[in-house]
Amino acid sequence: MRRLVIVSALSLAAASAYAQSKEPIGLRDMGSFHVGGRVIEITGQPVKEVVFTPGGVPAKVDPNGKYQVEQMYVQYFLPQNRKGRLPLLLWHGGGLTGVTYETKPDGGDGWLTYFIRKGWDSYISDAVERGRSGWTSTFKGEAVALPQGDPWERFRIGPAGSWNDDKSKRATYPGTQFPVDAYDQFMKQGVPRWLSTDDQIVAAYIALVDKVCPCVVMVHSQSGSFGYKVLEARPDKVKALVAVEPTLGGDRNKVDSIKNTPILVVYGDNAKDHPRWSKIRQGGVDYAAALKAAGGSIDIVDLPDAGIRGNSHMVMMDRNSDQVADLIQKWLVGKGLAE
């Protein structure tokens, strides 16, 4: 009998934790659209006969003509219980897509559902030439894909030399919060990316901002640079910028123009000491000093200094991602941008 009671209590605790993390999501609407891009023309190519489905009926395809290129895919979720005062735009980092913010590689809830549940109208996009935005062979250079070991060290899951093809021999930073058992699952989220498309990506983000903002923009990694560029182009429309592990700050010659937009910069663990990240972070710190000197508002949070330890570069996928999201949400509430 006593054993039964214990089991029941445990079941109840588990069910309650489940119910808490899986609070229903009520949406007044959801949907998607493509924005931006341009039309180019291809000429002088021969007409081809294409069998689209092996065994199917051939079709003639004339490859000459106009092509739609450089558009961007955006998916949105509008909660019934709206508490964010502006839309929240979630921009992912290099070699990835909006999936970054969806379910975590270990199956846990990611930041998209976190912020929807907090009442934010949330817009998640795939940068130009990635994911559902499509791509074309017209970009300069070749698309880069990453081998499985590369992000392990570059995204600070383990220190230099810690990668091993053998899963059981991979070392991590002590106390890492990245769900290392789900690392191979994380690598399934990767997409090739060009190194020559920043201008096209920024143009599409500006088209998005012109369509749905004023707003709050959240950026990660490579899109840190895009967030600053778009803020500099539309300082009246980007009402706050949350930069999670940005790889670059803004333009020091344009700090005057963006000083009315509060900025939060968040770095995870080991960023201060990592050979490459220490330089990236220092660049961010120096930029923040220049922005502050011009009267701007920028807060830099090194998570370990805030008592939040073990975060990799992929903060939103770490086991303690909700803890970091709480910190961001509190900052946004403090700026009067959410209830």
Place this chain on the structure above:
Amino acid sequence: MRRLVIVSALSLAAASAYAQSKEPIGLRDMGSFHVGGRVIEITGQPVKEVVFTPGGVPAKVDPNGKYQVEQMYVQYFLPQNRKGRLPLLLWHGGGLTGVTYETKPDGGDGWLTYFIRKGWDSYISDAVERGRSGWTSTFKGEAVALPQGDPWERFRIGPAGSWNDDKSKRATYPGTQFPVDAYDQFMKQGVPRWLSTDDQIVAAYIALVDKVCPCVVMVHSQSGSFGYKVLEARPDKVKALVAVEPTLGGDRNKVDSIKNTPILVVYGDNAKDHPRWSKIRQGGVDYAAALKAAGGSIDIVDLPDAGIRGNSHMVMMDRNSDQVADLIQKWLVGKGLAE
């Protein structure tokens, strides 16, 4: 005073239509995952120094090593008011992604939200090498992208010779339901696709079916072929197949193995007369006869014969898409698969 009354009545009618089409969506959960794929190895390449962000800190990238390839992206929405007895899997056609079923190019609600509102646990995926599934340079041949005019005629929006780069000079079939003003917006949904990847795509769909089925599978265009192949591989898990404008039927040598799964095939308008589609449709009709002769259950609906006129190949984007969805929903209810 009379004028004011009329205006108020109109506003009310508009607001009521809006409220009706935008009935809130209650979800007990939503999320995404990648499924399937395999790991390959690249060797003998030189180490590169890569500047991922122009102006950023260079990173060394060793392109040698193992790569994740051929996985598939899946996003799911689980309604609170579940009425479908099984999950509903939505598979898109060639050169496109799961976006096919999302918001229509003219901004109207697509089939994803239609079926979620009808209470189906809905799983929408991007085929291998498309959209958020990512792609690699390891596929045979080149990826094909379509010029703007190609789908206009091949997808039966207008007859042969009706395309014109000048929007105002494009001709359509009489009474087309495709939202022609949104055609250029539709073309933003396109992604390149290879012609050599059917096996990899089918493998990933089988991995998905093994993960989330028994289920109902809905296919469109190119994925008609995939739907039949997966049904033939997993006849006990695919409990119904809805094939919307499939470009190919199943394997006539395998009709015996799938005769317990009911199949609905839907063709839009002008399919009987179009030079290419008439052959595709006839292939589907002949296949259905073979399946029926073996004791299988297959219903072919030519929409005009059911009184639903003007549908293009992109039925789920046509203005009357809800009417066709109603027909499909009714068929599924009739098969005991939904309340």
